Amino acid sequence: MSDSITSTTSTLRLFATGRFAIEAGTAWYLGDLGEFRGKQELYTRQSPQRLKALREHAIIESAVSSSRIEGVSIDPARVRAVLASPRPLFRDRDEEEVRGYRDALKLIHRQAAALPISEETIRRFHASIRGRIWDAGQYKNKDSDIIERYPDGRERVRFRTVTAAQTAGAMAALVADWERCLEERWVPPVIALAAFNLDFLCIHPFRDGNGRVSRLLWALQSYHLGYEVGRYISLERLVEQRKDRYYETLEQSSQGWHQGEHDPWSYINFVLSVMKAAYQDLVDRVGEIRAPRGEKRSLVISGIEQLTAGPPGSFAISELERACPGVSRDMIRHVLREQQEKGKIACKGRGPGAVWMKPEAANKGN
Numbered sequence: 279m280s281d282s283i284t285s286t287t288s289t290l291r292l293f294a295t296g297r298f299a300i301e302a303g304t305a306w307y308l309g310d311l312g313e314f315r316g317k318q319e320l321y322t323r324q325s326p327q328r329l330k331a332l333r334e335h336a337i338i339e340s341a342v343s344s345s346r347i348e349g350v351s352i353d354p355a356r357v358r359a360v361l362a363s364p365r366p367l368f369r370d371r372d373e374e375e376v377r378g379y380r381d382a383l384k385l386i387h388r389q390a391a392a393l394p395i396s397e398e399t400i401r402r403f404h405a406s407i408r409g410r411i412w413d414a415g416q417y418k419n420k421d422s423d424i425i426e427r428y429p430d431g432r433e434r435v436r437f438r439t440v441t442a443a444q445t446a447g448a449m450a451a452l453v454a455d456w457e458r459c460l461e462e463r464w465v466p467p468v469i470a471l472a473a474f475n476l477d478f479l480c481i482h483p484f485r486d487g488n489g490r491v492s493r494l495l496w497a498l499q500s501y502h503l504g505y506e507v508g509r510y511i512s513l514e515r516l517v518e519q520r521k522d523r524y525y526e527t528l529e530q531s532s533q534g535w536h537q538g539e540h541d542p543w544s545y546i547n548f549v550l551s552v553m554k555a556a557y558q559d560l561v562d563r564v565g566e567i568r569a570p571r572g573e574k575r576s577l578v579i580s581g582i583e584q585l586t587a588g589p590p591g592s593f594a595i596s597e598l599e600r601a602c603p604g605v606s607r608d609m610i611r612h613v614l615r616e617q618q619e620k621g622k623i624a625c626k627g628r629g630p631g632a633v634w635m636k637p638e639a640a641n642k643g644n
Contacts, residue, residue, distance in 0.1 A: 287538040307550035314557035341380035344514035390501035439482035472549035592635035
């Protein structure tokens with residue numbers, strides 16, 4: 279097996295080649311997640327006190343669950359003292375690391391828009407969750423394979439990660455591929471999120487703490503793509519509840535990764551299933567919501583803002599329909615015309631090929 283990574287072996291880059299066709303099951307997840315995201319703003323406007331309680335509970339659950347998946351745990355009786363106190367006194371390094379995860383997650387909740395997916399951000403997250411240990415925020419300096427240990431003492435290599443010497447280059451390529459994937463639309467963004475997560479775990483850039491950093495990046499990328507359910511429901515708790523499946527799909531999808539011959543869909547579908555489960559949990563806790571009069575118009579405007587906020591900054595009407603489930607095409611066209619007349623949106627082209635964007639973006643192409 280080759281232990282190197284080239285520009286064509288990562289999952290993200292293989293999507294650019296058109297090699298992977300989206301599976302039917304994955305398409306169903308995309309549809310469901312698009313519908314949930316479309317209703318997201320309605321949920322956040324209802325029951326503010328309940329949502330406040332959910333936010334406070336989710337951040338504690340996330341810090342505890344994400345750390346516990348990797349064997350970092352604290353006494354349940356100490357959870358509130360460690361995670362809720364302004365200046366906790368740590369009894370051991372595990373407590374410090376769980377608190378560090380909470381701090382990183384709070385940073386994401388407060389400043390997601392200002393945190394790019396970059397090597398600097400990734401190192402910052404690692405430094406937070408590793409506390410004052412010597413290599414906090416630093417890529418590994420020795421090769422480190424993923425080892426599975428059995429109760430009887432036997433061991434096996436589950437996966438050979440990228441070598442220490444090649445880690446920096448692999449991480450730079452991964453971040454660059456993420457940006458290009460979104461800009462050039464190699465694949466739907468939420469699939470890119472799951473693929474990035476898989477590639478990150480296969481690179482395994484740090485000596486320890488890779489799983490926790492991957493879940494922090496998952497949360498941050500979800501925010502960037504408009505999926506904010508992690509603010510109210512702990513994605514990490516849902517992963518921990520499915521821990522066996524998490525490791526099983528990760529192993530399935532990493533086989534052949536170095537050669538670019540892997541099948542990423544098991545792990546991608548796992549990530550999407552967790553996000554769907556989180557939204558379903560949110561619905562169960564907040565309750566189904568019916569849009570009041572005028573809310574559909576607001577939903578379309580919110581969809582327009584989301585689709586023009588990030589790269590590529592433009593969209594087709596079919597994409598806006600997916601972002602606004604339950605809203606008719608006639609209503610969507612009405613709001614688009616209204617926003618166009620107000621000078622807030624512009625259209626280039628006609629018919630099915632028409633593309634909508636902000637006026638300043640349209641003017642650049644003239």
